[in-house]
Amino acid sequence: MEINGKTRVCGLLGNPVEHTLSPMIHNTLAKILGHDMVYVPFLVEPGRVAEAVTGSLALNLLGLNVTVPYKSEVIASLQEMDDLAGNIGAVNTLVRTEGGYKGYNTDMEGLYRAMTDEGISMEGEQIIVLGAGGAARAVAYLCAVKGADRVYMLNRTLGKAQTVAGEVNRTMGRDVIVPMAMEEYNKLPEGKFLAVQGTSVGLAPHVDDVVIADEVFYEKIHTGFDLIYSPWETRFMKMTKAHGGRAYNGLKMLLYQGIIAYELWNRVSVSKEDAQVVYEKLKAHLTGKV
Numbered sequence: 001m002e003i004n005g006k007t008r009v010c011g012l013l014g015n016p017v018e019h020t021l022s023p024m025i026h027n028t029l030a031k032i033l034g035h036d037m038v039y040v041p042f043l044v045e046p047g048r049v050a051e052a053v054t055g056s057l058a059l060n061l062l063g064l065n066v067t068v069p070y071k072s073e074v075i076a077s078l079q080e081m082d083d084l085a086g087n088i089g090a091v092n093t094l095v096r097t098e099g100g101y102k103g104y105n106t107d108m109e110g111l112y113r114a115m116t117d118e119g120i121s122m123e124g125e126q127i128i129v130l131g132a133g134g135a136a137r138a139v140a141y142l143c144a145v146k147g148a149d150r151v152y153m154l155n156r157t158l159g160k161a162q163t164v165a166g167e168v169n170r171t172m173g174r175d176v177i178v179p180m181a182m183e184e185y186n187k188l189p190e191g192k193f194l195a196v197q198g199t200s201v202g203l204a205p206h207v208d209d210v211v212i213a214d215e216v217f218y219e220k221i222h223t224g225f226d227l228i229y230s231p232w233e234t235r236f237m238k239m240t241k242a243h244g245g246r247a248y249n250g251l252k253m254l255l256y257q258g259i260i261a262y263e264l265w266n267r268v269s270v271s272k273e274d275a276q277v278v279y280e281k282l283k284a285h286l287t288g289k290v
C-alpha cells in the first residue's frame, strides 16, 4: 500500500511485540477491503502504558490492541469501558471516541466465534478449563455466559482459580465455576468433557511440555481446545487425539479477536471468505509453508 496524508494508523501496545501476528491480520484485511489503514507494533516499556495511550490519542491513532502484560493496567487510562470488558477485567482493544479511548475485550468473543466455527457448543456442557490467568479467566466467563452446566477450573495456584470462580459466580448469580488445584484432576466427576487448555505450558519452544501428563486424564476429553497456536499441534492436542478426542489450536481465536477489533475500528463486517483468506495466510506462516 502507499502511505499518504490520509492513512489511518492502528497498532499494538505490548512487551514483547517482536513475534506478534497482529500486523499480518490487520494489514491483510486493510488490503483486501481497500481501507487506507496501516497497523504497527509498539514496544512499551514497563510503567509507560499511560503515556503510550495519551501519546496515541495526541497522534490521532484510530485504534489499538493491547497485549501482555498490559491488558489490565491499561484500564486506568481509558475514557470509557465496554460492559463485557469491565466484567472480565481485561481490555485488548481500544477504540477512539471523542475524548479518549473506549476499552473492549475481543478475546472472549473471538474464542466464541472460533468455537462456533468448529461446531463446538458450550451450552449444557461439562467443561474443564486448565489455567486461571488472563486468558483462562475470559474463557471461564464465556463458558458461564454461554450456559455451561459446570466449569471445573484447574490451576497450579489454587488461590487464583478460587478468585476467578468467586468473581464469575458472583457476576452470574450461580455457582457455575468450580475451582480446583491442577493435581486434583483425578477428582473430576465421571463423564466426558470439553477441555480448554489456557495455561502457557507447551508454548514454543517448550513443545514437549504439557500441563497434565497423565494419559488417564485424556480419556475424559471429547474435545480439546488449546489456546496456544505455536506449535501448530501442541502435546495437549496430540494426547487428546490419541485418546479419541477432537483437538483444535488457538489460531482461530487469535484471528477472530483481531477481526472483531478491525470491525470496531473501521465499522465494517468482515465476511467469512475474507476471514478465511487471512486464516490461510497465518497458517502458512506458522507452518512454514510461505
Ligand code: NAP
Residues within 6 Å of the ligand: 068, 107, 130, 131, 132, 133, 134, 135, 136, 155, 156, 157, 160, 198, 199, 200, 201, 203, 211, 227, 228, 229, 250, 251, 253, 254, 255, 257
Ligand atoms: P498468564 O496470565 O500469564 O497465565 C498463565 C497461566 O499458565 C496461569 O494459569 C499459570 O498458572 C499457568 N502456568 C504457567 N506455567 C505453568 C507451569 N509450569 N505449570 C502449570 N501451570 C503453569 O497468561 P495468559 O495471558 O492467560 O495466556 C495463557 C496462554 O494462552 C498463553 O500460552 C497464550 O499464548 C495463550 N493465549 C492465546 C490467545 C489466542 O488468541 N489464541 C489469546 C490469549 C492467550 P499459575 O496461576 O499457577 O501461575
